[in-house]
Amino acid sequence: MSNKVILVIMDGAGYEASVSQCGYLEGAVELGQAKRWKMITATPSLSGPMYETIHTGLWPHEHGIVSNEGMRLSSSPNIFSLARAAGKTTAAVAQSYYHALYVNQPWDRLRSVEHHDADTDIQHARFYSMEGYGATNAMAPAEIDLCAQMTILAEAHDPDYLLLHTCAADTLGHTFGGDSAEYRWQVWMIDNALSRAIPTWRELGYEIIVTADHGMNAERHHGGMEKIMREVPxxxxxxxxxxxxxxxxxxxxxxxxTVLGRMGVAPATGMRPALF
Structure with a gap:
């Protein structure tokens, strides 16, 4: 078995927000075109540690990245490194934390947003920095533009593993809170973009997983043990x-x-068992 896989990480989009706002994804579930489960994150429920947990199958205390302030090159076998070692092609449209984790090169703010190097674990990428984001400037790339960049990479390089990481729901959650109209609207905006992209990606031969790294509470925070922080779709x-x-x-x-298994790549020792 060897499948191509797209993983979509809706940064900060918790379970209840996704189920209530993602009409396309939920409609696909109702029609039997997709399946949906509740997923429980590791802790601390912070972005950087969860990116590495998702890609290594290890708890943050095991892979060593336990804070956003501790971002560094991954030192654990991960989806990107194992896929590349197996002769697969990898690609990503993602925030620059992924460059820090899986591209063994210095970040160049004027050049690294476009990346092509067969010798790095992420071989093809469009990175974005979100430099200076905050209440006065959300610095959120349009969801449909991110999906467009995914499609361009898929058609140009035919990667076996392709990651989409969108940060806008997390940004709006930190700015307005996880119980705000702005946050819920942005979760829907992701769904709206995916409604146009997923059929195309399926036609290109991809299996697709859509999940989140963590949720967001009303106090504009995540990182702890609250259900709203740890429950994701x-x-x-x-x-x-x-x-x-x-x-x-x-x-x-x-x-x-799970992702590695769907691609026909053996997981590393220590990775938790596949979901299916």
Whole structure:
């Protein structure tokens, strides 16, 4: 078995916000075109640690990245490195934290946003920096523009693993809170863009997973143990048949082995078991 996989990480989009606002994704579930489960994140429920957990199948205390202030090159086997070692092609449209984690090169603010290097774990990428984002400037790339860049990379390089990481819901959550109209609207904006992109990506031969790194509370925060911080959605569009039962709570630590398994790549020792 060897499938191509797209992983979409809706940064900061918690479970309840996604189920209530993502009409396209939920409609696909109702029609049987996709499956959806609740997923529980590792902790601390912060972006950088969760990016690495999603890609390594390890708890932050194991892979060592436990804070956004501790970002560095990944030192653990991960989806990108294992896929590349197996002769697969990798690509990403993602915020610059992913450059720090999976591209063994200095970040050049004027050049690194466009990346092509077969010798790095992420081989093809469009990175964005969000430099200076805050209440006066959200610095949020349009969701449909991110999906367009994904499609360009998919058609130009035919990667076996392609990551989309969108940060806008997290940005609006930090700015207005996880119980705000602005946050909920942005979660819907992701869904609205995916409604136009997912059919195209499926036609290009991809299985698609849509999830989040963490949620967001009303106080504009995440990182702790609250359910609203740790409960996220996990949607699957694909042909796998041995799926978890409806209502099963999944662990975020199973994503790495699942993605690798769908590509026909063996997971690393220490990675948590695949979800299916």
């Amino acid at each position: 996990f949607y699957y569009f694909g042909d796998a048949t041995d799926l978890p039962s409806d209502g099963t709570e999944l662990t975020q630590l199973g994503i790495a082995s």
